Amino acid sequence: MLGPRRWAFLGSAAFLLILVGEILRQGALLVLALPLVCYLAVGFYSALSSVTLKAQRSLSTARAMSDEPITVRVELENLGATLELIELTDSVPAILQLHQGSAQKIASLPAGEKISLEYVVSGMRGLARWKNLSVRVTDTLGLFLREMELPCEGELLVVPTFERLEEIVMRPRRTRIFSGQVKARLGGAGIEFFGVREYYPGDERRFLNWKATARRDRPIVNEFEQERVADVIILLDARARSDVITPQPLSPRRERGEGVRGKSLFEHSVRAALALAHYFTAQGNRVGLLIYGKYLDWTWPGFGRWQRERLLRAIVSAEKGDKAVFEDLENIPTRLLPAGSQLVFVGPLLESDVKTIVDLRLRYEVLCISPNPILFESAFLERTPEVELALRLEHLKRQALLAHLRRAGIRVVDWDVTKPLAAVISGELGRSAWRAALIRRGRV
Amino acid sequence: MDVQRMLWWIARASWLLGYGLLALVWLGRGEWQWAALAGVFGLLAVIASYGRRAWLASLNFLVLVALSGIGTLWSTWSALGSVLCGLIAWDVELFARRLEYFYEVPNAVMWAHLRRLGAILLLSGSLGATALSLTVALSFWWMLAIAFGFLISFSLLLRRGL
Numbered sequence: 305m306l307g308p309r310r311w312a313f314l315g316s317a318a319f320l321l322i323l324v325g326e327i328l329r330q331g332a333l334l335v336l337a338l339p340l341v342c343y344l345a346v347g348f349y350s351a352l353s354s355v356t357l358k359a360q361r362s363l364s365t366a367r368a369m370s371d372e373p374i375t376v377r378v379e380l381e382n383l384g385a386t387l388e389l390i391e392l393t394d395s396v397p398a399i400l401q402l403h404q405g406s407a408q409k410i411a412s413l414p415a416g417e418k419i420s421l422e423y424v425v426s427g428m429r430g431l432a433r434w435k436n437l438s439v440r441v442t443d444t445l446g447l448f449l450r451e452m453e454l455p456c457e458g459e460l461l462v463v464p465t466f467e468r469l470e471e472i473v474m475r476p477r478r479t480r481i482f483s484g485q486v487k488a489r490l491g492g493a494g495i496e497f498f499g500v501r502e503y504y505p506g507d508e509r510r511f512l513n514w515k516a517t518a519r520r521d522r523p524i525v526n527e528f529e530q531e532r533v534a535d536v537i538i539l540l541d542a543r544a545r546s547d548v549i550t551p552q553p554l555s556p557r558r559e560r561g562e563g564v565r566g567k568s569l570f571e572h573s574v575r576a577a578l579a580l581a582h583y584f585t586a587q588g589n590r591v592g593l594l595i596y597g598k599y600l601d602w603t604w605p606g607f608g609r610w611q612r613e614r615l616l617r618a619i620v621s622a623e624k625g626d627k628a629v630f631e632d633l634e635n636i637p638t639r640l641l642p643a644g645s646q647l648v649f650v651g652p653l654l655e656s657d658v659k660t661i662v663d664l665r666l667r668y669e670v671l672c673i674s675p676n677p678i679l680f681e682s683a684f685l686e687r688t689p690e691v692e693l694a695l696r697l698e699h700l701k702r703q704a705l706l707a708h709l710r711r712a713g714i715r716v717v718d719w720d721v722t723k724p725l726a727a728v729i730s731g732e733l734g735r736s737a738w739r740a741a742l743i744r745r746g747r748v
Numbered sequence: 749m750d751v752q753r754m755l756w757w758i759a760r761a762s763w764l765l766g767y768g769l770l771a772l773v774w775l776g777r778g779e780w781q782w783a784a785l786a787g788v789f790g791l792l793a794v795i796a797s798y799g800r801r802a803w804l805a806s807l808n809f810l811v812l813v814a815l816s817g818i819g820t821l822w823s824t825w826s827a828l829g830s831v832l833c834g835l836i837a838w839d840v841e842l843f844a845r846r847l848e849y850f851y852e853v854p855n856a857v858m859w860a861h862l863r864r865l866g867a868i869l870l871l872s873g874s875l876g877a878t879a880l881s882l883t884v885a886l887s888f889w890w891m892l893a894i895a896f897g898f899l900i901s902f903s904l905l906l907r908r909g910l
Contacts, residue, residue: 305806305842313806317813324817332820335828335879336813339835342872346864348905389857391850406851412860444864445839446846 306442307449311347314340347447356384359437359456367461370428373403378421378437378456380413387413391440392421399430399462427462429574431621434458463620464571466578467726473738476534476669478644484533484588494528501527535592535605535642536584537668540577540619541633541651542570542597544626548652548677550684569652570624572675572721577619577650579725580673584648585612593618594640596633598625602640633660641668652677653716658705662712671733672709672716678702679720751858755844756797758862759837763793766812766833770819773826786815793837802845809838828876832869839865 305313318340325333357380364375378394394407405423413419436453479488491498500516503523516524548569577593584591585608592605593615603618605611629635633656641647647664649672664670678698685691706716717732719725731737767790774783789811796804812834816827843861847853886894 305802306846310842317810321813321817330820332824332827332880333817335824335876336816336820336831338876338879339828339832339868339872342875343835343839343868346868346871350864388860408850409852410847410850410857411854412857444861446842 306446310445311344311447314344318344343445344447347443347445350388350443350445351448353385355387355441355450355452357381357439357452357454358383359439359454361434361437361456361458363458363460366459367463368426370462370464371426372462373424373426374400374460375422375424376434376458379418380420380437380439380454381418382413382415384415386415387441388444389442389446390419391442392419393438393440394421394423394434394456395436395438396423396425397430397432397434397460400425400427400432400460427460429462429464429571429620431617432460432462461617461620463616464575464578466575466582467724469579469583469726470730471735472580472583472671472729472733473735474534474536474646474669474671474733476536476644476646478642479530479532479534480590482533482588483531485531486534486587486589488530488532490530491527492530494530496529498527498529500524533588533590533607535645536589537592537594537605537641537645537647538577538580538584538615539636539647539649539651540573540593540595540597540622541649542573542595542601542622542624543630543651544597544624545631546652546654546657546677547624548681550681568624569675569677569680569721572680572719573650573652574619574622576673576675576719576725577622578616580648580650581615581619582612585609585615590642591615592640592642594636595619595622596636597630598623598627599630600637602637605642605645633657636660636664638664638667644668646671648673651675653702653705653709655701655705658708661709661714665712665714670714672714673719673725673729674706674716675719675721676702679722683722751853751855752844752847755840755847755858759841759844760794760797762833762837762840763797763808764790766790766830766837767793767815769826769830769833770812770815773819773823777822779822782815782818789815797841802842805838805841805845809834812837824880828873828880832873832876835872836865836869 318337321333321337321340325331325337360379360381362377362379365372368374376394378392380390380392390411390413392409396402396407403424403426407421407423409419409421411419435455435457437456439452439454441450441452442448473487475487475489479486479490487496491501500513501524503512503517503525507525511525511527513524513526550567581591581593588607590605590607591611593601593603595601595618601618601622603614606614645668647668647670649661649670651674653661653672653674661670661672678695682691682695685695702718706718709716715733717728719728767786771783771786771790774780774786789808793805793808793812796808813831816831816834819827819830840862847857
């Protein structure tokens with residue numbers, strides 16, 4: 305009970321005593337009202353004057369990794385008269401957990417002085433934003449109350465740990481004009497042999513293919529495959545229906561987070577998307593992002609470090625959604641996707657997704673990085689014969705689904721999330737895997 | 749003893765003292781029913797202080813004031829004493845509840861509050877004692893002058909922004 309309510313309570317009690325005393329003509333009852341009246345009088349004497357405060361927030365770092373402790377410090381300066389009692393309450397964003405200290409403080413604040421509120425938080429993933437600091441100023445007795453929200457902004461990006469990918473060989477249908485590291489299916493300056501052609505004046509003599517020249521009796525030069533940058537669009541599946549959330553850990557090993565890291569498969573998709581965005585931007589490609597789930601979160605394709613930062617922020621802030629309109633992948637806005645670009649779908653694949661992905665393959669090169677939901681969930685299940693049978697059936701269904709995609713010319717990485725993504729990708733999408741695939745098809 | 753424990757100790761002791769004073773007066777006069785009633789309410793006040801309902805402190809204070817009003821028929825001094833104790837208990841309990849949410853409470857905050865409360869008790873105690881000891885007969889014109897003086901001082905206070 306603070307402020308006007310306290311004042312009303314005491315005033316009413318005193319008034320009743322005086323009234324009853326007057327009605328009954330009992331002076332003693334008037335005497336009993338004296339402590340209450342004195343309380344109110346002293347309260348009035350020490351009433352609040354004007355309150356002028358200024359708040360400033362500082363964070364130990366603007367970007368942190370998962371579970372890294374971050375110190376939040378809020379400094380409040382009193383630019384007005386002395387304040388007898390001041391309560392500060394800082395609202396900790398939902399993605400953060402308080403580790404040390406408290407987000408609330410009570411103190412008295414003399415004129416011109418400062419107080420600070422300090423606490424340590426950590427988070428798993430996301431963009432944490434602070435806007436205001438709640439301040440409540442009262443006199444010592446709590447008869448006068450002033451509540452205010454002081455602007456005190458702060459922003460913290462909590463990035464989950466992600467792996468650095470080494471190599472992904474891709475062959476998009478179109479490349480851009482800038483040189484990069486993607487084979488452009490065009491002859492010209494490059495490293496890898498592409499073919500031979502007739503010599504034209506101006507060609508360097510060191511590229512003359514002497515054997516072919518002797519065979520054809522006219523000068524022939526070697527041609528190399530041009531390497532350029534490409535348009536890459538990362539499609540992150542953020543649909544709640546495709547996610548798998550594990551139950552509470554069953555064993556101490558799982559409680560420590562060993563084996564399967566994280567509680568939601570979506571977090572693994574996010575980590576994969578971060579790794580891919582980092583890799584493709586570092587290779588100089590023009591990278592865009594579409595997060596499909598809660599809504600269509602589209603990041604326009606772009607180059608360079610700024611784009612990498614934009615992608616990082618978008619992926620880190622990704623949230624799952626269960627909107628009916630995005631239940632299936634058929635509402636992917638293909639008009640946004642640059643023609644002939646390389647699409648990288650990240651997410652556990654559902655049966656209903658296959659048709660849409662195969663349709664996308666008609667216009668784009670498609671690559672799927674799919675965290676395996678069956679292996680992920682099975683680590684948390686008790687192994688009864690029925691469960692074993694169900695897992696085998698699900699596994700077969702998934703293999704059939706992936707085979708369907710592969711037959712359509714889509715490269716699929718079935719990622720067991722207990723294994724490092726970098727190793728899985730370099731094994732399945734690296735240069736050696738590419739060569740092996742070409743040999744299988746009889747093209748080499 | 750940390751700040752909050754000390755405040756709770758003061759509040760509970762004051763509830764017991766406030767109700768106890770009344771109970772003792774009624775016991776001394778052979779009023780067993782009233783004494784029992786005061787004792788029960790005293791215990792309830794202490795028990796309520798362990799709970800989470802802050803409004804019970806205000807209710808207990810009102811009950812104590814009402815019982816003190818009845819107690820004036822036997823002993824005005826004890827009634828004044830129990831109201832003073834009740835005021836301490838009510839104020840300190842609510843203050844302790846307010847501090848519960850804070851990780852660290854500086855001692856200065858508690859002492860500033862207790863000093864202010866002490867000043868109120870001193871002022872109201874001395875005024876009450878004076879009122880109970882002295883009998884002053886004032887004419888109508890004196891009363892009118894005093895009332896006018898109060899009115900002037902009140903308006904001055906208002907002009908100061910209170």
